[in-house]
Structure formats: C-alpha cells, structure tokens
Amino acid sequence: xxxxxxxxxxxxxxxxxxxxxxxxxxxxxxxxxxxxxxxxxxxxxxxxxxxxxxxxxxxxxxxxxxxxxxxxxxxxxxxxxxxxxxxxxxxxxxxxxxxxxxxxxxxxxxxxxxxxxxxxxxxxxxxxxxxxxxxxxxxxxxxxxxxxxxxxxxxxxxxxxxxxxxxxxxxxxxxxx
Numbered sequence: 001x002x003x004x005x006x007x008x009x010x011x012x013x014x015x016x017x018x019x020x021x022x023x024x025x026x027x028x029x030x031x032x033x034x035x036x037x038x039x040x041x042x043x044x045x046x047x048x049x050x051x052x053x054x055x056x057x058x059x060x061x062x063x064x065x066x067x068x069x070x071x072x073x074x075x076x077x078x079x080x081x082x083x084x085x086x087x088x089x090x091x092x093x094x095x096x097x098x099x100x101x102x103x104x105x106x107x108x109x110x111x112x113x114x115x116x117x118x119x120x121x122x123x124x125x126x127x128x129x130x131x132x133x134x135x136x137x138x139x140x141x142x143x144x145x146x147x148x149x150x151x152x153x154x155x156x157x158x159x160x161x162x163x164x165x166x167x168x169x170x171x172x173x174x175x176x177x
Contacts, residue, residue, distance in 0.1 A: 001050070001071055001072075001073070002046070002047045002048065002049075002071075002072040002073075003048045003049065003050050003052075003053035003054075003069050003070065003071055003072055004043055004044075004045060004046045004047075004048065004053065004069070004070055004071075004072045004075060005043075005044045005045045005048065005053050005056050005057050005060070005067050005068070005069055005070075006042055006043050006044065006067060006068055006070055006075075007042050007043075007044060007065070007066065007067055008066035008067060008068055009066050010042055011065075013044070013065065014065075015033060015034060017060060017063045017065055018033040018036055018044065018060070019033035019034070020059065020063070021033075021055075021056045021059040021060045021063075022036070022045075022056065024055050024056065024059050025048070025052045025055055025056055026049075026051070026052055026055075027048060027049065027052050028045065028048075028052065028056075043075070044056070044060075044067065046072060047072065048069075050069070053069035053070075054069045056069070057069040078162070078166075078168055079165075079166050079167055079168045080168070081160065081168045081169065081170035082098070082167070082168065082169050082170070083098070083099065083169075083170055083171070083172075084096045084097055084098060084161075084169045084170065084171045085097055085098065085099055085101075085171075085175065085176065086176060087159075087171055087176065090105075092105065092107070092108075093105050093106050093107040093108050093111075094106045094108065094111065094161070096161075096169055106161075106163055110163050110164040110165075111161065111162075111163050112162045112163060112164060112166070113160075113161075113162040114159065114160070114161055114162075115159070115160040115162075116157070116158070116159050116160075117157075117158060118155045118156065118157055118158075119155070119156050119158050120153050120154070120155055120156075121153070121154060121155075121156050122151050122152070122153055122154075123151070123152050123153075123154045124149045124150075124151060125149065125150050125151075125152050126147055126148075126149055127147065127148045127149070127150065128147065129144050129145045129146060129147050130144075130145045131144055131145075132145070156172050156173070156174060157172070157173035157174065158170060158171070158172055158173070159171040159173065
C-alpha cells in the first residue's frame, strides 16, 4: 500500500523545512523538495512507503508544520473537469455554458465548492510564418516558412466548481466570454 503526506492546515510551507524532511526519507532526496514545495497544495508527497511517509510527517510535525501520513487510497479523487466557456450568475442558480453554447442551470443548493487560483500551465505559442523573397529564373516569388510552436509556462486564473453528483466544471478567466 502506498502512502501520502498531507498538511492539516493550508499554510505557506517553507521550502527549507520540506528539504530537511525529505532528506530523512529513504526514497526522496533533499533536491526533490524544491519541486514539491512549488506544487504543494495540501498533499506534500505521494506514492511513499509507510516508513517514509511516517518519517517525513514526523519530521515536519517536529518543525511545527501539522501533517499526517495517510493511505493514498483514502484520499478523495476529483472527477474530471468539464470546461465551460461562459458563466452567468442568477438568483435561481448558476448558468454554465459548454464549448457548443449549450446551457445548464445549476441550482445554488447543489454547489459544494468554488475554488479560484492562479495555476502555472504550459501554453503552445504559435509563431506566424514568415515570407522570404526568392528569385526563380527571371521571376521573383515569396516563399513561406512553416509555422512554429514554442512552449511557454504562463499563469492562468482558473475557477473550479464542484457540484453534487459529483461533477466538476472549470473556467479559464482568459477564455471566458
């Protein structure tokens, strides 16, 4: 069985504390703490042996950071997110629109959780093709280069809506109508 280390209070986590706790583990290294601290949002480490989870949790608890080692199977899994392109808030509820413009009225009584935050996501940035003049015999022609794509990590403002069922909807503030 695999275990996870979870924070009991969602407070900022010092990277140095996580680095010292990871150094006590047999399966993680102190260098892994930099990535884990950047992405930490309640679940600090996953897929650990029971010994490693208890060691990391105990070390963090000694430093005053409330954590617990739990069986990974005990953690709730979120349903996959359905993307919404538009949201209207009415007195009767929330109207969610999908990419095809279909609407769904969600009664406020079944909205369990709203979460808003900035999330780093990798975007593909298209670089438009360029045209270069070339001479073929006596005529001039324009030759088009191929479009290129580059990856860039950008911050997106995301809204997640968890409703009874359970169902989850996600809206990207940069793409809302």
